[in-house]
Amino acid sequence: MKNINAVITGIAAGIPDYVLTNEELSTMVDTTDEWIMTRVGIKERRILKGEGQGVSVLGTQAVEELLKKTNTSASDIDAVVFATTTPDHAFPSTASIVAENNGIKNAFCFDMEAACSGFIVGLEVCNGFIKTGKYKKIILIAGDKMSSVINYSDRATCPLFGDAVGAVLIEPTVEDVGIMDAILRSDGVGYTSLQMKAGGSKYPASEESIANNEHTVHQDGKVVFKYAVSNMAQVAQDIMERNNLTGADIDWFVPHQANIRIIDAAVSRTGVDYEKVMINIQKYGNSSAGTIPLCLWEWEPKLRKGDVLILAAFGAGFTWGSVYLKWGYDGPSQE
Secondary structure (H helix, E strand, O other), X not given: OOOOEEEEEEEEEEOOOEEEEHHHHOOOOOOOHHHXXXXXXXXXXXXXXXXXXXXXXXXXXXXHHHHHHOOOOHHHOOEEEEEOOOOOOOOOOHHHHHHHHOOOOXXXXXXXXXXXXXXXXXXXHHHHHHHOOOOOOEEEEEXXXXXXXXXXXXXXXXXXXXXXXXXXXXXXXXXOOEEEEEEEEEOHHHOOXXXXXXXXXXXXXXXXXXXXXXXXXXXXXXXXXXXXXXHHHHHHHHHHHHOOOOHHHOOEEEXXXXXXXXXXXXHHXXXXXXXXXXXXXXXXXXXXXXXXXXXXXXXXXXXOOOOEEEEEEEEOOOEEEEEEEEOOOOOOOOO
């Protein structure tokens, strides 16, 4: 009997209409287009506007499109997993809200949080479910409404982040495609270097926490950069070596879109040609768990069945990892 493997069989995205450019951002905080482009490589980012508009809005859009383009019935979905750091509520899960909005009634649903590494951790979680043989169709959603936790008077963090969500359909296969291998790591040394301090059980909301802006992202940029450059590059190299892959074997390298200098360091370590690297940070910024699926969605027309992909990410926690993936289908025609 052949081994069951999990394969991505479709992808969609939920992206806000509103574009926040560096020029507009420079009217809100002391920064410039040149400063942002030189240091992080971001030109613009998408922002979800409006009262009561949580990340479920983007997740709902992505899943609706995913079901439509894969011709999948909502009743056939077995599980919905949402990798996000910015859920609509502490409870219930945003996955359950998205499922309800799309008429998905026969699935179990839950949120998971691995910061910017959420999509690659989610792939391994869903891979495990598929390999049991019990589940045939799983939707993995990944992404964030980062604008909801950003202090737009903090010039160190507000230029970095945007809002976006990606969603993939994951199914079983016995072919030589899908999720081939994963290396996932965490190290609590970064606990205070990148965090939103308040809003959880340790520091519940209070007048003091609100006054101190403790419900927004705070990061020690130098520390995060140092660990991200080292660990994201290393784990990508590690998974390639473990699977006897060289840069020449890779069709596409898909790094988390946090900082163009971090991406460059990872590309250099893998030896992949730069034209084989998916980069859209200039258009969308850092949507946390959403960046990698957003790249896959944008490049889908170029992907072919059997293409070898290396995904790599780094995020708060610290948490990081890499997935070796063989793409499962030919992307739609570009004609």
